[in-house]
């Protein structure tokens with residue numbers, strides 16, 4: 001298409017909302033003629049389902065749950081007054097708690113103000129807080145923020161040593177909706193040990209965000225932690241960033257959570273529109289449907305031209321892939337649905353993988369995110385008449401055209417600046433797009449049945465490890481190959497797992513396992529050192 005024709009197409013298709021200060025440009029998506037009209041009945045059905053969801057329908061039937069993340073920024077829309085009251089009072093409690101921490105009324109046991117904040121969580125209980133912290137935080141943060149988002153011992157050591165002497169003024173927020181996630185439990189135990197080693201009382205530094213009656217709730221209440229904030233079963237982990245999960249860390253960091261919520265709320269209002277061209281989330285869902293043929297045939301590459309949006313792709317990976325990546329549709333038919341998401345930021349990625357995007361395997365579409373405001377304050381000229389920000393904009397535009405020339409489709413979201421309201425709006429935009437798209441492809445976006453298998457299998461590995469440790473302890477003078485060990489345990493089918501457990505234990509001193517190295521690694525012999 002000629003440039004002039006493209007400009008017409010741009011104007012015809014552009015969504016722009018001056019209140020949200022957000023545009024969605026789908027002109028570089030090759031919608032075939034009649035696509036919008038053809039999709040319209042399915043979209044109307046999706047809007048209807050979304051309305052029912054917002055009114056409190058059991059939109060997640062497999063788990064028999066309502067889906068209420070939109071009420072978090074419009075509590076008056078919750079279907080029961082008790083829910084409205086809980087949302088309102090929790091927000092007030094979060095703000096009051098954060099203010100008391102900032103004023104020093106809630107302080108470290110030594111009487112000093114808290115200076116640092118360690119968040120412990122994983123998945124939906126970390127990705128949202130991490131994205132918000134990284135996109136909106138900076139040198140003016142009221143608390144320095146750190147994360148444990150894994151059960152990697154070295155990762156946790158690195159954080160604890162980074163905090164250093166400030167541990168005694170560190171507030172810890174342990175976040176887990178279920179309150180039983182092992183990685184988070186381990187993080188909590190490791191943090192507790194770190195505090196105890198420094199002669200500090202962990203409970204006097206700790207706060208929980210969790211479902212009522214969970215294991216974490218019991219620990220926090222039993223040990224009189226500084227506070228417990230609720231997570232509700234009608235908020236999914238990956239859509240929990242506007243609940244206490246995201247708001248408590250953000251408020252403590254000093255981010256204006258009211259503005260974050262206001263941005264999300266404003267975007268929610270726009271994305272309730274049943275006029276498809278006026279609904280930016282519906283437009284996104286349509287681009288996904290077209291680009292992936294409604295079955296995930298292409299990956300979504302996210303290229304925000306802004307360092308502060310680096311973690312957006314990670315956040316969206318969970319939101320989109322855990323919501324849409326489903327084996328069965330809502331009628332129980334095997335569909336193997338999903339849309340793969342990856343990306344970091346431009347222009348950085350241009351020097352990494354854009355080569356393949358332009359010339360290599362054509363299995364993706366791009367979402368560019370453009371941020372108009374370059375920085376606070378003026379910019380120097382890096383050459384006559386041009387700033388670093390002009391270059392960033394130039395590289396974005398250049399990559400967009402270079403990809404289009406080669407038939408690679410893209411959608412561009414433009415926002416005016418990175419602000420709490422803008423981040424709230426982006427989060428809400430994608431939450432809604434995922435919900436609408438899920439209706440279009442007929443999957444339940446709000447459950448994650450596939451996640452359990454890996455957790456159960458991990459539990460079985462740890463159980464087998466216990467049996468191996470016991471066998472080594474009972475026969476201290478015997479050396480075992482992995483095959484001998486599996487036989488001795490009468491678990492011959494678990495020989496590969498046995499091999500991996502023994503190799504891992506021998507690499508770490510914790511279980512006192514010694515190894516005699518043989519020619520073939522699988523013939524190595526293991527014994528108890530004691």
Ligand SMILES: O=P(O)(O)OC[C@H]1O[C@H](O)[C@H](O)[C@@H](O)[C@@H]1O
Nearest residue numbers: 123124125176177178181237451
């Ligand atoms: O908040 P939690 O209950 O600890 O859950 C943390 C995460 O773990 C699970 O495996 C789920 O797949 C995620 O959706 C969830 O966000």
